[in-house]
Amino acid sequence: MRTAEWDGGPSVLARAAAVLDAFGADTTELGISELARRTGLAKSTAHRLAGELVRIGWLEQAGTKVRLGMHLFELGQLVPRQRALREAALPFMEDLREATNSNVHLAVLEGIEVVYVEILRVRDSQPLPSRVGGRLPAHATGVGKAILAFSPADVVKARIDAGLTRRTAYTVIMPGPLMRELATIRESGISYDRQESAMGVVCAAAPVFGADGRVLGGLSVTGRAERLDTERMAPAVRTAALTLSRQLGAPLRRASTRS
Amino acid sequence: MRTAEWDGGPSVLARAAAVLDAFGADTTELGISELARRTGLAKSTAHRLAGELVRIGWLEQAGTKVRLGMHLFELGQLVPRQRALREAALPFMEDLREATNSNVHLAVLEGIEVVYVEILRVRDSQPLPSRVGGRLPAHATGVGKAILAFSPADVVKARIDAGLTRRTAYTVIMPGPLMRELATIRESGISYDRQESAMGVVCAAAPVFGADGRVLGGLSVTGRAERLDTERMAPAVRTAALTLSRQLGAPLRRASTRS
């Protein structure tokens, strides 16, 4: 069997993780053979693993196919990084949406990417490239840059070393300019995304800090380029992020706080 | 090692599931020894499993302790039963919250319990016994009874056979009265919870149907007994549930639709 793609040792758990990771936003159901193909497992192995995963509730039988099970949703809702932040942030996010009449995002950093923890959309919202539980490269998003600006140097280094992948013509892909922008964000406490993650989408973002003074995530106001004046939104986002940080017990000293 | 507690065979996956299930709403971080104790695994086994789970992102290292990882949140957000329903329901839930100025719940049936998929709270909301991703016995909640009323007979039987556990003095714990109430709900399309899940908490709920005509979940308006007039809320909840069902492609025939 081909195991070369897994760096370490292909343990049962790694195989099971590969099975679950075979599903995606547009891949909600898979048959056994398709599962085996995507994971590189033998068909009989995929069959047995799927059966076992169904028995523990991580997969659900859908006819002869299989899909992610509710137990995973339940577990996911218990993830503390997400839960504590979302719970504390929700009221402020709703205020922010009402005040700005724009989409509001809450995200955390996971490795070198941001994961969206909550999204409040406005009624007439155009489609956005973000999804709750979805990932985007940190350097190509407003919240990502806000978080990176207040993260330890090795985190920024990891992001740069992994390659500043281009997502649009405006994505910052050079280390130098990115570092300079992060310095500016540290001064102003505000980060902008000017069509850097998706064409036509702009946002203003600000970092959220925890009780230990370290950055926990980012808050942003997002909208279409032709409708949203990011500079006008900046004070509102920053205020919401500061208020949220204060409620989380963050030691906010001056205008801009660094870790 | 003690494996008698697991019915089938204690596969690696079952052990890993036990490790993850050791965490809960109030148990966000665990040490290795505590983990071993709660799962009944040998300490060295718990240690190795935890290490492997960390490597695949299902757990996170928190100092020497360990907690659920962001990867589980990401996976959980992909669960189709939850995602499709929540996405379609959100706008209607917001309308419902605004119209009734009360907490709005969306839940699905998982086995014999309901799992809350989304909760919209009002500003001054008193604490509720519900949590997104949390479980409650189906027979003791408004949404649960709404779903049971339109579920196949064997589902209702399973719920009754598992025991109608009492949660408050008002919980329906006798099979006969429960069956009669479900019949009433089938007629009216409305289900009530009068302090049956928690003292002081009442709700009005209605079932949500999918394109195949089967019940997908339940929608409810919830509040404190002294402030919420459930009968006055009933038409709003039922309307929202019907509108949502129609958008989901449900074949709604008459005033009340059954599967």
Add this chain to the structure above:
DNA sequence: CCATGCGTACCGCTGAGTGGGACGGTGGCC
């Protein structure tokens, strides 16, 4: 009517997983 691909089932081999045990560090109670 055969080719193809599906889900399912069986079964012998083997190395991944197991857990007992040991070890060093640490915190608190006496």
Add this chain to the structure above:
DNA sequence: GGCCACCGTCCCACTCAGCGGTACGCATGG
């Protein structure tokens, strides 16, 4: 201050859980 209980970590020999090649019955469709 010194004892002790408990912690996380690591090692290692045994064994059975997991693996995948193989085969079968069944749709589908060309």
